Amino acid sequence: MKARYVLIALLAILALTLGACAPAPAPAPQVVEKVVEKVVTQEVKVVETQVVEVEKVQTQVVEKIVEATPSPEAVPFVTWMQYDQGNVDPKSDERVGNQYLRDTMPQFNEAFAGKWVWENQFTPFDRAMAKIVAAVQAGADVPDLMDVQAAQINTYYNNGTFQDLTEWAKAQSWWSKMDESAIKLCSGPDGKLYCIPMALRPSTVFVWKDRFPDGFPTTPEQMLVEGERLKGEGKYAYTFFGSTAFDGNGAGRAVWQIVASFGGQYDDGNGKLKLNTPENVAAVTFLREMVQKGYVPDIAFAGGFQEEEAFKDSSAGAFPTGLFGYRYVNPLTAPDGTKYDLKNENDMFNAIKDGQVYLAPQVAPEGNKPGCGADASGFGIPVGAKNPEAAYDFINWILTPEQNPAFVIGPGAGFPADTEILQTEQFKTPFYEQAAKVVAASDCRMAFPTITDVTGASKAVMGAVYKLIKEDPIATELQKAADEFNSQL
Amino acid sequence: MEQTVPAPLRDDSSASTRTKRKRRRIDWLPFWLILPTVLVLLAIQVYPVFYTLVLSVQERKPSGWVYVGLRNFERLFNASAVRESVGHTLIFLVGYVVLTLTLGFIIALLLNRKSRLSGAYITLLFIPWILADIIAGAVFRLLVLPDYGLFSGILQQPGIFGPNGLSVLTAPAPKPWFGEFPFPPSPALIYLILASVWRALPFVTILLLAALQTVSNEVIESSRIDGANALQTIRHITIPLILPTMVVALFSLTLGGMNGVGMVFALTAGGPGNSTEVLSYLLYSIGWSALDFGRAAALALMIAVVNLLLIAGTMRVTRLQQRSE
Structure with missing residues (x-):
């Protein structure tokens, strides 16, 4: 009898436990009742220099979140x-x-x-x-x-x-x-x-106008010349998503722009990767030259979207990325020191409106249309x-x-x-x-139009590109040949 | 003609059976008591293992799950990424376990001297242990970000760390010395080992300190009277006495290092290139980024076998320890 009571009690506990595992009722939807955005414009007159500074203070006042x-x-x-x-x-x-x-x-x-x-x-x-x-x-x-x-x-x-x-x-x-x-x-x-x-979110190149006073280069050869000039000034030509982070996500960003500019492709159109083509080799060779010659900052390879930092402080003159980049790349400091410090998408809009930043097509070899990711x-x-x-x-x-x-x-x-x-x-x-x-x-083209394992393909592409542009495979191969020969002497 | 059994005999027989039954009657109460636990364990421990087994022989196609036999295992064995990550894991484990155990033992020896500030030191030492892997990884990452990190000014100074300085998170791995085996490791992998050691040191130190405190002072003093110096005492007295605890710490560190993914995720995300892609991170990457659950299940099973061997080793050592006590 006692055992039966215990059994009933246990079954009750079990039922309660299983009941607790049932999905909880969805919480009542939350809506912010009112968000007031105030833009206060302050005029500060400096008498001595007769310069009028306009300071914009943007504040966001969230009044209440109600159900x-x-x-x-x-x-x-x-x-x-x-x-x-x-x-x-x-x-x-x-x-x-x-x-x-x-x-x-x-x-x-x-x-x-x-x-x-x-x-x-x-x-x-x-x-x-x-x-x-x-x-x-x-x-x-x-x-x-x-x-x-x-x-x-x-x-x-x-x-x-x-x-x-x-x-x-x-x-x-x-x-x-x-x-x-x-x-x-x-x-x-x-x-x-x-x-x-x-x-539609095509990719583009955000350019600091003052870093390229003669305009953004249109060919890879011109870009290398500009890279050398900027290096002499202690600056960089490009910053881009060069790391293998986010499972090779960079393969669909700037790297794809460059590959597409050279007329290259990743996808054979039948769901497979096709990488070893003359166009792809030319594109990677160009990127490698940019990196090895020091025209790209090291932060480009750190991952975590930290490559943006070099464009934000204008140490890099150009940033190839998606059009949506305007939302994330802020605050900005222009080459002349002007600060765009609203810390929102208006920083990029304002920099473009002021002519400090403009959008440009990617560089492309003569006769090719600039590449762009779709x-x-x-x-x-x-x-x-x-x-x-x-x-x-x-x-x-x-x-x-x-x-x-x-x-x-x-x-x-x-x-x-x-x-x-x-x-x-x-x-x-x-x-x-x-x-x-x-x-x-x-x-504008898709990087992987027919491949179903996009992540796997991105990882493979970016892993290979990273090794080729960042490491030193030419020296490695020369050393390997010498070592093998010398070991037989 | 019906055969009948004499009544007295029949009565005796049934009485004896009843007695036997009574004697053999199983008390079901304990089984009912542990039933909920068993059910929960079946649901959250056993079922996932069987589901992993089932997944490991399947592949996802647009039409649904397809049975592929051992193809997922074959793909893993043939993938250079897996071979490389086995190399990274071995280097990581050796560096992580050896450094943590050595440093932990030295710090435990110092703390065992019972200075007035021992309590304060132990409290300070324990801070890394209360931080999540992700937090520790993110902080270590911020310290060495190229150009923008706290230490980047020193690390990237030409002359101190080579002609171009050192960029921990982006410097490629040196040319391997032994064929494909990724040795010497990349600076990022060394940094990952150091960050992981920093994080695990408190646990090992406390564990070894507790073991050291069980070593009788009389034994130590006797060895000194016999003329042993400090190093000889440690080598021949202390280490043998705390060896079982050291072995448990070793297995625990190896298991933690083998399965931990948080630090890699936050610090290097497997990069630069794939130079810090250890097996646990590769598993995460195949499963949750590439969404190839079949191949991830196959890799999980392979890692599980290694884990089982480690657990068996720990249990055996623990049993030996109990017997010796």
Whole structure:
């Protein structure tokens, strides 16, 4: 009898334990009620020199974070994004996207009052892919929508992560206005559409004007001459993502720009790597010369995005990277000492507006079009999403002319994939005008159009390129030959 | 015709069986008591092992999981990245374990002298142990960042560390002396060893200090009376007496060094090139970056075999220690 009671008690404990393992109810969505941004302009008149200094003080006052109170019948629309609406730190790397969510979530909830209520779960960019792939494969809870980099679409395709959106997308009113290259970027190797592109993110070169007084070089030969001149001044021509960090992510950045400029490729078009080509050899030889001659700072190889430091303090004259780089590369100190110290994307915009920084196409051998990496940011609907209808509503809503520019300029950080929206006033700024010219002058291509293991391929490419440009294989080979011969004497 | 058994005999037999049953009756209560624990262990320990076994013979394709037999193991054996990372792991483990044990033993000997400040020293010494690997790695990284790190001014000074100075995080590994085996290691791997030693030193020191305190003063004094000097006493008396603890520390360090990924992640991310890519980091990289769970499972099993051997060694030594006590 006693044993039976103990057994019942044990079963009760077991049931409680298993109950505790059940998924917890989703927390109520948080929305920042109001974020007030004040720009105070102070004029300080210095009588003696008659110089008027204008100091801008930007402060962000976060008033209150409140819990949104959805109407009882509203269904949660869950997203995983690399932005966090609850993070109000003005120094956060993702402050632009964070602010965008704070502004936009209440608007969405209002537009779909009683139907959907937007719940965003912050998912850091470097963990998002692993998290969603594992969640889909494990049959765990997945979001209704997720932000996606088109460069990763083949990996998602290989893992069966996202739903095929082709038929649905073709039936929408915005379909005919979509940039063809953007659609291609979001398509898997089977030609089906796995994400809806929002912003095209080509790569470009950010240039400090005063470091290249005669203009940014157009050919590799000119760049080597400029590199030598800058070295004589104790400066560097380039800084770029030269490390093997982030599993060879650098292979799709500046290195790809250079390789593409030389007419090279990584991908044989049939899902395999093809590296040993004369164009690739010429591109790597050029990079190697730049590095070995000291035209590139050592920080370029440290990883952790620390290569940006050399451009921020203008010790390096140029920085080839994605167009979205403007959001992250700040504060800035120009060669003449002017400081752009708002510590947000406006630093780069202001430096461009002042003519201190401009955008340029990559150098390319005579007769070649400058290389440029093509990428896009967009949205995908994971397999197993509970409310795909909410995701469809969201995509249609975010692609309206009222909503789309804010997304593209903010977290999208590129050109609108919707060609009509590209013609609107918001994209007539010096930054976008320069970027448009660079893209028009360049041959923008994907680094790995058919390879499904993009990470593995990136790692292999960057590992090889790193060894070739940083280490000393020529000397090594000469030494090896001498050693082998001498050992037989 | 029905055969009948005489009643008295039958009664005796059933009575004896009942007695036997009563004697043999199993008390199920302890089993019920440990059942929840067993279930939890099955769920979080045993099931993942079987799942890893299943994954290790599969590969992900767009159509789903495909059985590939031993192909994942074959791919690992043929990959130069794995061979190189085995070399990096061996160098890392030897450097890390030898330095930590040696320094830990020396510091423990000093602390065992019972100076007035021993308590304060032990407290100070313990600080690295309370820091997470990621924090320690990030701090060590910031110290030597090229051009911008705290020590970069000294390290990159031409003349002190070679004609161009030393950039710890970006300097490539020297030309290998023994074929493909990555020796001598890159400056980044040496720095990784030093950072890991700094982090693990408190644990080993405390462990050895505790063992040293069990060594009887009388034994030490007797050896001195017999004419042994300090080094001879350490060599012939102290070390043999604390040897089992030293061996346990050795296995513990080896296991920690073999499986730790946080320090590599924060300090070098496997670079420059792949010069600090140890097996644990390679496993993380194959699994969570390349999302090749099948190959990662195969590598995990290979690492698990090494770990099992180390655990078996530790248990054997621990048993020997218990017997000697």
